[in-house]
Amino acid sequence: MNIDDFNLLSKLIKDRSGLTLTKDKAYLLESRLLPVARKWNLKSLDELVMRLRTRSEAGLVRDVVEAMTTNESFFFRDIKPFDQFKQVVLPYLLQSRAQTRTIKIWSAACSSGQEPYTLAMMLKEERQKLIGWNIDILATDLSTEILAKAQAGLYSQFEVQRGLPIQLLVKYFKQAGDRWQIDSSIREMVRYRPFNLLDDLAGLGQFDVIFCRNVLIYFDQPTKQMVLERMAKQLASDGFLYLGGAETVVGITDKFQPMVNHRGIYHHGNATAAAKVAGL
Structure with a gap:
């Protein structure tokens, strides 16, 4: 070439x-x-x-x-972020959102759906704590083709063996020919829509948690800064941003700060937000 x-x-x-x-x-x-x-x-x-x-x-x-675009994804990818979500973030949100009883999550660049479906299954497992709560999971991706796969919830044997605990496979999937389809009760927990991270995020609304993992590594520094600073505007003042293990906000923007003792999670860089999450 x-x-x-x-x-x-x-x-x-x-x-x-x-x-x-x-x-x-x-x-x-x-x-x-x-x-x-x-x-x-x-x-x-x-x-x-x-x-x-x-x-x-x-x-x-x-x-x-x-x-x-890179469409690499699998269930419970890197596991620790999801352990942190269950053990740290969710308990905090259950306490801090007790009056509104609403939790809004955005899975950005969701690829074929394993990340939002992982979150949906985890929340389903915690359903006794979430009775009467409104859980909204928005999943977006640039690729309309990959979103169609995500919405169908159909995965190969290799895809369901890659990170998915066997008990959740048995509980939430049914075999469909040579593939596995995730249960409609899980699919219905996730809203999918095409979205480009370079576009204005304001129309997406406000979120308590944003997962934007393993995306920024493909952007140059100015683009990373632009995306992060736009996300800061859409994240609740005491909300949580998840980035990939090889990603950071350090040296890019002061809108976010790493959470102490919780690698990969970031919160707003202002003092008020830091004070709210300091007890985690």
């Missing part, structure tokens, strides 16, 4: 998704975009680039961008 074609594709992908591609990732463009070229009856990547240069086709642009 020549440098002009690489620059065109990398700029398009960054502008539309925030994903930053370095020149050593050119092989990813070739491997992921050749199927897109075939889908559009184009003979090569060169023809695909030429089509992008000469025509403005929203469907083709969407397919190119979605092909480059």
Whole structure:
């Protein structure tokens, strides 16, 4: 791939998704975009680039961008964040939201749904504590194709074996041919909608917890800062932000601070918010 074609594709992908591609990732463009070229009856990547240069086709642009997004996810990924949610965050929210009896959670860049469904199953397991509560889980992703899979709740044997405890597989899944489908009672706990993290977040509403794990690693520094500062506006003053193990707010924004003794969880950087969560 020549440098002009690489620059065109990398700029398009960054502008539309925030994903930053370095020149050593050119092989990813070739491997992921050749199927897109075939889908559009184009003979090569060169023809695909030429089509992008000469025509403005929203469907083709969407397919190119979605092909480059990373859809790696599995149930109870890295386990500790979910243990923290059950042992630390949920008890705090049950106490602090006792008057409204409402908990709002956003799973950003949710991919094929394992993260929001993990949260839904965990909350289902705590249902005796949540009688009379309104639990709202919003899950979003840039890719409409991956969201369709998430909404269907159908997973391969490999996907359900990867992180999902056997007792929850037996309890909340039924075999459907060579795949497993999660129970409708769990699917109905999650609202899915397409959403680009580069867009204005105000329309999503306010949240008590935001999961945005293993997403920011693909963004450059200014984009990380923009997304985090927009999220700060949508998170309750004593809310919780989850990032991936390789991600941090340090050196990026002062809108969030790491929670002491709880790696991977962040709270608002203002003194009032810090005081509210200091007892955790």
